Amino acid sequence: MSRLLSTVGAIAIGSLLAAPAATTAWAQETVTVGAIEILSGPSAAYGTAIKGGLELALDEINAAGGVLGGKKIALIIEDSAGNKDQAVNAARKLVGRDKVPVVIGPTLSNEMFAVGPVTNERKVVTVGTSTTAKGITEIGPFIFRTSLPxxxxxxxxxxxxxxxxxxxxxxxxxxxxxxxxxxxxxxxxxxxxxxxxxxxxxxxxxxxxxxxxxxxxxxxxxxxxxxxxxxxxxxxxxxxxxxxxxxxxxxxxxxxxxxxxxxxxxxxxxxxxxxxxxxxPWFIAKKGETNEKFVADYKKRNGKDPDQFAAQAYDTMYIVAKAIDTAGAADSDKIREALYKTDFNGVMGPFSFTQGRDPASNEGVxxxxxxxxxxxxxx
Ligand code: PYR
Incomplete structure (x- = not known):
């Protein structure tokens, strides 16, 4: 299973891989967030776009000072290959070994129906950015989604x-x-x-x-x-x-x-x-400075246009970062409470969650x- 680490300016990837995050001095200066996305196999187009959106936002957030008074966010992205079992294994690693307070993804509803019960049981906030089936957020109180059903x-x-x-x-x-x-x-x-x-x-x-x-x-x-x-x-x-x-x-x-x-x-x-x-809920030619900058920066970084999966992921990284800040700690319970207070205006337009942890409005469709x-x- 491939494992990707993203952070900006904090430390070389090599040293990240050499030592478990929890024991490094560096770790105290970072908040580690997990993501499970499809980066290989027939559905890799979805996860690759999501990865591009998450990493672009991550770079911007970290360059602007990170979260919690100057901590960088480190993002660990696990490849599920679109396989439910692989997605569950990734979730177990992120929760058990990396102790992440938040998991972004997994990419498909099929995967979320397998992963959600595991992360929910462990009380780890899980935010789907592309899971659109009925019943996703009903998996449990720690499961959110930014994608419209x-x-x-x-x-x-x-x-x-x-x-x-x-x-x-x-x-x-x-x-x-x-x-x-x-x-x-x-x-x-x-x-x-x-x-x-x-x-x-x-x-x-x-x-x-x-x-x-x-x-x-x-x-x-x-x-x-x-x-x-x-x-x-x-x-x-x-x-x-x-x-x-x-x-x-x-x-x-x-x-x-x-x-x-x-x-x-x-x-x-x-x-x-x-x-x-x-x-x-999004289209590339959407007017406005935020979207135009996102499209240009994404293209520069990835050599191709963003799609809707990238756009939703980009906003989601900001929504998660803001919730960590509002929570005042990398604590899943507190982040969960903070997500309910989300009031964000990104490339998708204004965004907040319903009490059922779904997007509050489909007006932008x-x-x-x-x-x-x-x-x-x-x-
Ligand atoms: C889903 O699996 O929910 C998608 O929308 C692709």
């Missing part, structure tokens, strides 16, 4: 598809082996029924499948206006590519959820994904459409 975003996307593009008759597809994908589908179905869509068929597939021809051939014969799809980015890309190969015309739009909201979709599927709609392999905001 699909149930807040998907209805906006489907309503736009109806109002702007006259979508009435749909086929629905989802991966039936992933908690996020199933939950996203449930939200899509509820919204479709509410909007009075005709659901021509519901088709499932496995996240590791590469042949979707049976489902797509059936859908092709149904003359639908659009296909909703709830899955992670790799299988979505495969479905979209195969749909066009099988002759489902570009006029039949795909409508995705959070799993689709990654530039990876355009990288894999290219023009085949054009027209695909997603709801998003916009709908993006894929064009030439890139997401653009719908005017």
């Amino acid at each position: 699909e149930s807040d975003v998907v209805p906006v996307t489907l309503k736009t598809a109806k109002d702007k593009f006259g979508v009435k008759k749909i086929a629905m597809m989802y991966a039936n082996d992933d908690a996020f994908s199933k939950s996203g589908f449930d939200s899509m179905k509820a919204a479709a029924e509410q909007l009075g869509f005709e659901i021509a068929t519901i088709e499932t597939f496995g996240s590791k499948d590469s042949d979707f021809s049976a489902q797509l051939t059936k859908i092709k014969g149904l003359n639908v206006d659009a296909i909703t799809i709830s899955a992670l980015v790799e299988p979505i890309s495969g479905v979209v590519l195969q749909a066009r190969q099988l002759g489902i015309p570009a006029s039949v739009r795909f409508i995705g959820g959070n799993g689709a909201n990654s530039p990876k979709l355009g990288e894999i599927a290219g023009g085949a994904a054009d027209g695909l709609l997603v709801g998003s 916009v709908v993006l459409a894929m064009k030439n392999g890139r997401f653009e905001i719908l005017e």
